[in-house]
Amino acid sequence: MRPFCYKTVYAKKKTRLCRVGFYMEKLIVRPCGALRGRVGIGGSKNAALPILAATLLCEGPSLIGNLPAIRDVELALAILSGMGVAVTRVDRATYELNTNHAFPPAQPDPLTGRMRASAYLLGACLGRFGVGRVGCIGGCDFGGRPIDQHIKAFVALGATVSVEDEAICVRADHLHGAAITFDTVSVGATVNAMLAAVRAEGETVLRNVAREPHIVDLAAYLNRCGADIRGAGTATIRIRGVKTLRGCSYSVIPDMIEAGTYLLAAAATQGAVTVMGVDPTHLSPLTDVLRKMGADVDCEERRISLFATARLRGSTITTAPFPGFPTDLQPPMAALFSVSLGESRVCETIWRHRFRYVEELQKMGADIRLQGDGACIQGGQLHGAELCVPDLRAGAALLIAACAAEGESVLHSPSYIERGYEDLLLKLRALGADISAV
Ligand code: EPU
Secondary structure, eight states: OOOOHHHHHHTTTTTTOOOOSOOEEEEEEEOOOOOEEEEEEEEEEEHHHHHHHGGGSSSSEEEEOOOSHHHHHHHHHHHHHHHTTTEEETTTTTEEOOOTTTTOSSSGGGGGGGGGGGGGHHHHHHHHHHHHOOOOOOOOOOOOOOOOHHHHHHHTTTOOOETTTTTEEEEEEOOOOEEEOSSSOOHHHHHHHHHTTSSBSEEEEEEEEOOHHHHHHHHHHHHHHOOEEBBBBBBBBEEOOOOOOBOOEEEEEEEHHHHHHHHHHHHHOOOOEOOOOOOGGGGGGHHHHHHHHOEEEEESSSSEEEEEOOOOBBEEEEEEETSSBBGGGHHHHHHHTSSSSEEEEEEOOSTTTTOOOOOHHHHHOOOOEEETTTTEEOOOOOOOOOEEOHHHHHHHHHHHHHHSSSSSSSEESTTHHTOOOHHHHHHHHHTTTEEEEO
């Protein structure tokens, strides 16, 4: 197959931004009954984005496989391409990234304002060039999304951090190892500290770090490139800095949030769905709750099957860093609670304002009361409504609710969902959903 050059395609389609996907104006969802069938799960968004940033630290090409065909990956490739990285598509999910001629941006790329993971360029650029700049970091709006812990790590490693012309700038003549204890468990700060420390001189010890599977995946990629990182997946990570890293071939882990979303859609429609190509250990916080609610959940080596022959019982979830219940599945879980039997409770400990979907579910007749950092949900029957998608996972929640509701729903601004779900319409339709895009 003739490889295609990402840069050229991106330049030709500047107005559309993305090679895959398209901007949808609205989605029309009609009742479909039980969702049934098998669905293949793509690569993890939240693992792919740090790994793409990490390629900047390596000499020679990296071949990154199982990249999900989603908007955020497209943005990451476009931003890297703008920094001189030669990005070549090898096949649908595999890209070669050669960073030999990469350079630090003189001005922050405006595209960095479109996603949260742009922050990873700070750590990666520090490690590679000793200087990095990003604009106003984007991403879903959950109220404030501070980066004080990222800054704490950069400063401890010997960098200075400043805000210049609305850009965040990091600089270091010399990065050195440090002992850093994070005040709060943060995925992003853990990633950025790892990226900056991996080529720093000496040993870095990171305590109270995130333990998510995507942190383990980033460490695995960097170690394959020649880094010396131990303890990823536990609360303490030890990194011995190395002088050089060499690109390698690596395949990103499956997306546990995508898989969880389809399991929740199956549960809400009293269906039977098998998610294929997943790691069930990543999803045990979800599958434990689904079993308690009365679903029949069967985990095998690379797949999870869920059968729900009746409405499930309500339950309680409290979100927490891994291995707790993932905050990214909180909105889709609330959609399931809205059609379950009896009362359910949601306690959100990570993004206190991640409840913008509630108003939309209420338009469908959901009985939800917000209380402090949580919500109390009385299950019942939902009806179709005109809905506005406020963010990525809220969009997934509204889709699940619309599939389970009586009557037609229209979802406006659904392109948020393309940021994180690959082939969403195709996959949902294959399971029996009646859904069309305008
Ligand atoms: N926090 C701080 N200071 C910091 C960083 C974080 O106080 O410097 C706080 C946040 O306010 C929040 C908590 O720590 O209360 C956790 O934030 P974290 O840094 O872990 O979140 P993030 O790195 O910005 C990633 C995912 C999110 C996911 C969270 C939590 C990516 C690109 N984003 O965000 O994913 O919700 O971890 O697991 O990996 C999504 O995929 O829809 C999504 C929002």
